[in-house]
Every structure is written in C-alpha cells, then in structure tokens.
Amino acid sequence: MSAGVTRMLNRKWMTLIALGACLSLSACGSSSTKKDENPAVKATGATTNEAAIKAFENAVSVYEKSEGKNLEQVQSYLEEALSEDARFGKAWFNLGVIQERRGLRDEARTSYQKALDVSPALGSALVNLGMMKWEDGSPSEARDLFNQAVQADNFNPAAHSNISAFYRMDDDHRNAVRHARLSLAGDSQNVDAYANLAKTYYAMKAYDVALLVCLNAEKIDPNKADIYNIMGMIWLAKNDVTEAIRQFRRALEKDPKHVAALMNLGAVILNVRDYEGAISLFEQVLALEPKNTEAKISIAVAKRGLGDLDAARALYEEVKAVEPENASVQFNLGVMEHEHMAQNAMIGLGQGDAPADPIAQMDWTIGNMEKALQHYEKAIEHYRNFLAYDREVDQEAQKEANERITQVQQLIQVTGEQIPQLKEQKIMIQQDMKAAEEAEAQAAAEEKAAAEAAAAQESAEETGTAPPTPTE
Known part of the structure; x- marks a missing residue:
C-alpha cells in the first residue's frame, strides 16, 4: 500500500x-x-x-x-x-x-x-x-x-503542509504533526493539511485518531478524493478489507485519476487473486504515469498469477533496465524462480509427456530435477540481491527473504540428494533388466534345444532308427 x-x-x-x-x-x-x-x-x-x-x-x-x-x-x-x-x-x-x-x-x-x-x-x-x-x-x-x-x-499553510509531509517521510512524527497544525492555523479549511495530519497519525498507527481527522476533513470538502484514499488505508490497517475497498472506490468516484487510490485498490484486488481486475486498475495508472515502476511490477505479479510467466518476466526486465537495483523486482523474480519455474521444471511442464520406457523415464525425471536446481539457485541469487538492494530496510520483507533462502536451500539439499539415488536406482534397474534379458535368452535357448531334441526323438521313432549315441 x-x-x-x-x-x-x-x-x-x-x-x-x-x-x-x-x-x-x-x-x-x-x-x-x-x-x-x-x-x-x-x-x-x-x-x-x-x-x-x-x-x-x-x-x-x-x-x-x-x-x-x-x-x-x-x-x-x-x-x-x-x-x-x-x-x-x-x-x-x-x-x-x-x-x-x-x-x-x-x-x-x-x-x-x-x-x-x-x-x-x-x-x-x-x-x-x-x-x-x-x-x-x-x-x-x-x-x-x-x-x-x-x-x-510564517503562517503560509501550503509551505507548512509540505514541510509536514517531508517530516512524515523522515518518520519525524512530532514535527510532522506540528507543521500540519501550523498549516491549519494559517488556513483552518485546508483539507490537504488535514490529509497530511491523518497520514502522520496513520504512520504512527494511531488509526482511530487518523480516522477522526479524515472525518473532519470530509465535512469541509466531501469531494476530496485523497481523504477517502487515506480512510481506505486506515480500514485496511484495521483488517476491514470490505470497508477499505469501499473507501478506495469512493476516492475514485471523486477522482478517477487518483493514482494512489488506483494503486491501493489494485493491491487489494490482487491480494484476493482477482488478477484481471487488478491488471485493469494498474493499467489505468500506467496510462496516467507511464514510468510508474510499481504499477508495472504489480501487473507482472498479476500476470504471474495468471500463469503467463513470460509476460511477467518481460515486465520485470523492463523495470530492471531502468532501475538495475530495484529491490522489488529482485524479490519477485526470486518468487517466480522459486515457486513457479522450479516447480514447473520438476514436473516437466512444457517438456511433453513422460517416456513410456522406464530408463528413458528416469532420465527425463533426473533432467527435470537438475533444471529445477538451476531455478532454485537463481531464486537464491535474486533473494540475496533483494537484501542488498532494499534501501528502505523493510524488516518484515527482509525476514521473509531470509526465510525463503533457507527454504530454497533445503529444497536444493533434498533434490540434490534424490538425484544420485535415482541414478543408482537407474543402474540397478538397468542391471535387473539386463539379467532378466539374459535369463529370458537362456530360457529361450533351452526351450529351443528341448524342442529340437523332442523333434529328433519323434523322427527317429517314425523311421525305426535309434537316435545317434553321443560320443565321448
């Protein structure tokens, strides 16, 4: 959000x-x-x-x-x-x-x-x-x-409001609140100052106070889209997704080009896996802001959800070309390699049907596992890049990235142990098959010899001659 x-x-x-x-x-x-x-x-x-x-x-x-x-x-x-x-x-x-x-x-x-x-x-x-x-x-x-x-x-409301926003970006909430109030002292009807004040209280997790500020601002200007967008964020933080969606939609009713509301509603829709609906909202953002990398990444995530991995990768690479150290791109590429590319390789998706021949089938399975290992290695590389590029030091996201690295390392270990076991099984199966073929050939030879002997005996009986005596 x-x-x-x-x-x-x-x-x-x-x-x-x-x-x-x-x-x-x-x-x-x-x-x-x-x-x-x-x-x-x-x-x-x-x-x-x-x-x-x-x-x-x-x-x-x-x-x-x-x-x-x-x-x-x-x-x-x-x-x-x-x-x-x-x-x-x-x-x-x-x-x-x-x-x-x-x-x-x-x-x-x-x-x-x-x-x-x-x-x-x-x-x-x-x-x-x-x-x-x-x-x-x-x-x-x-x-x-x-x-x-x-x-x-001294009492310029716009200047104080913008200074408040800068302090909010610095996480200096005390000064952010002070300048927002100074802005309101200069103009008590300044809805944007109310918005800054509400965003500051939101950042402080004082959600009820932030909501009260928004409701006061709504009384002054019921057509201010930003206020409804902030209320949407507040309700989302309070785990009321339904009300959050309603507020984001209200913001867009007041201003269909409100980028923050489009992004926030798109993120909520994406989270409930309405991928096509989310893509529509993010594309509206790109129509307004063609260089909005967050919207491009969000579309890529939705494309990934729809299974269109090629389209997702193309969007990630497009962002990387402009922002080589974009942390979000690295994290999402890691997810794609980890949860999609590796799993698809493991089951042989796109590799055709598994061969009927058991040896060829084992070769097919081992090859798929080796490809999966390559994707797992790429996933770790992307997760580590994310940790290196995350300038904002998002503790929660970094924790998840480290947990994913551990998970992928375990998958690499398990998969790496299975491959030689399968190769040993393949050798054993090949040996068993060879032994079976040899036994089958021996049985066939013995059966043929017995048939020939029986035929010779039958012929001798019919002609009255004894079969030849073996010489020593």
Whole structure:
C-alpha cells in the first residue's frame, strides 16, 4: 500500500490554493491612480494603482466565469495589470501560476522570481518554486524553498503542509504533526493539511485518531478524493478489507485519476487473486504515469498469477533496465524462480509427456530435477540481491527473504540428494533388466534345444532308427 502513504505533494492542489487565495485579494489597495511605492504595501504584493487593480479584477472575473479554463485571457489581463504597475507582486505570482498551468515552466519560474523580487513576503511564490523543484526530481532543494517560504510568511499553510509531509517521510512524527497544525492555523479549511495530519497519525498507527481527522476533513470538502484514499488505508490497517475497498472506490468516484487510490485498490484486488481486475486498475495508472515502476511490477505479479510467466518476466526486465537495483523486482523474480519455474521444471511442464520406457523415464525425471536446481539457485541469487538492494530496510520483507533462502536451500539439499539415488536406482534397474534379458535368452535357448531334441526323438521313432549315441 505504499503508493497511498508515500505520495507526498499534490501540484494541482498547490496551484489551486495559490491562485484562489491570491486572486481573492484583488480588492486590496485604494482607488488611487498614482503608483504607490510604500514599502509596506509592496511587501504584501499589493498595489494602489487603480488601472492595475481593474485589470487584476478582470483576470479574476474571467477565471471564475470560465471555471479556470480561459487561461490565455486571464494571462492577458494579468500582463495588462503589470504593464500598469510592474511592482505588483500578486499579479506576478498569479501570472506564474497561469503560465505554469499552460506548460510555460520557464516563464513561470521567471514570474515567481519577479514576484519575490518586488514582494519578498510572498511565501507562496517560494512554495510553487519548491513544487517545481520537487517535480524536477530535486526534493532537497524543494524542501529548502518550503523552509524559506515559512521564513518569509510564517503562517503560509501550503509551505507548512509540505514541510509536514517531508517530516512524515523522515518518520519525524512530532514535527510532522506540528507543521500540519501550523498549516491549519494559517488556513483552518485546508483539507490537504488535514490529509497530511491523518497520514502522520496513520504512520504512527494511531488509526482511530487518523480516522477522526479524515472525518473532519470530509465535512469541509466531501469531494476530496485523497481523504477517502487515506480512510481506505486506515480500514485496511484495521483488517476491514470490505470497508477499505469501499473507501478506495469512493476516492475514485471523486477522482478517477487518483493514482494512489488506483494503486491501493489494485493491491487489494490482487491480494484476493482477482488478477484481471487488478491488471485493469494498474493499467489505468500506467496510462496516467507511464514510468510508474510499481504499477508495472504489480501487473507482472498479476500476470504471474495468471500463469503467463513470460509476460511477467518481460515486465520485470523492463523495470530492471531502468532501475538495475530495484529491490522489488529482485524479490519477485526470486518468487517466480522459486515457486513457479522450479516447480514447473520438476514436473516437466512444457517438456511433453513422460517416456513410456522406464530408463528413458528416469532420465527425463533426473533432467527435470537438475533444471529445477538451476531455478532454485537463481531464486537464491535474486533473494540475496533483494537484501542488498532494499534501501528502505523493510524488516518484515527482509525476514521473509531470509526465510525463503533457507527454504530454497533445503529444497536444493533434498533434490540434490534424490538425484544420485535415482541414478543408482537407474543402474540397478538397468542391471535387473539386463539379467532378466539374459535369463529370458537362456530360457529361450533351452526351450529351443528341448524342442529340437523332442523333434529328433519323434523322427527317429517314425523311421525305426535309434537316435545317434553321443560320443565321448
């Protein structure tokens, strides 16, 4: 269920909160047409320029009426506001938000920086720059920017919420809870802060408290998919699979593209061996996130369950090509070699029917056992790779891997002892068969000699001549 736990920051939430919060401040300032250079006014990102305020209000109106769709027109009005007052910090910030939504990331960075240049207290600009660093794969730089944001704006709810998430990832639950509460102090309706708080209590195994936090968040925003996903994880931890599935499905009803809910529901479905249903859910994840290795590995596990080992192996190898030291791939390859490939080899699956000839049949059986030994050796290699690559040091998984290594070693020992015994039995059977063949040949020769003697006696009697006397 790691997908629901580790998904930390939600870019869409950040931009929505940032845009909505700042655009709602459009009434700040007076109706003066003179550009006010008052440092106190500029520090907040506001303006007293009447034309700039009017253009900004037009941007708000277009944004709201188009439900956030007519971004080009919104951008045009924001640029107009800035042409009236180039030191209008909130306009620079919201221009960055719109540019980022339009995929103009470089321009957005520039606008956020200009917002900070004229209004250093605009912590939200630092938050969004931090989010861009996070998306670019630089979490430490993102964290630094979030910390700078709270230094610039002590009660910035988004910054505190994201800092809380980082502390949660560090397993520093005390600070995670503290920053989540600071986020709520800045915005008591911040559902994402509630989500971080609930995830922290979940990580602390305080499931009832986490559930209570989720229920409070649901009252604020009953359409927040993440809250239902967290409740699903909580109920799963409380061993109520039915309720967990119901909550994951609720999350997907609110947001069909909620990756964590898709992954979590897929994992539950996979666990009850609905392999085709699980594959469908994980494929939806890949449609949204083509590079999601966890989804690929999960599909491979389902394929393995369906008996399509070639397809499973192909997916594992695909992930290995990108992540050579992926611990999960190694563990699952070990399981496949151990529980499937070795067993299939042992029973001769895919090798045709066993020969009717007993000696050929024993050779067939010994050959299958030798192939099984090769798969067992590969399984141990993969399990040991898992132990070496498991960066998170999952104690439970490492214990299972060690137990599997011991189990496979025992199978190797037993199988290795059986092969020479079978070879000895084969020799004994061959000797018995040879002796039987010799005895049969001797009996046939004696029978032939007796028949010939009887025939000669009969002939002699018919002709009246005595049979020849043997000479000494």
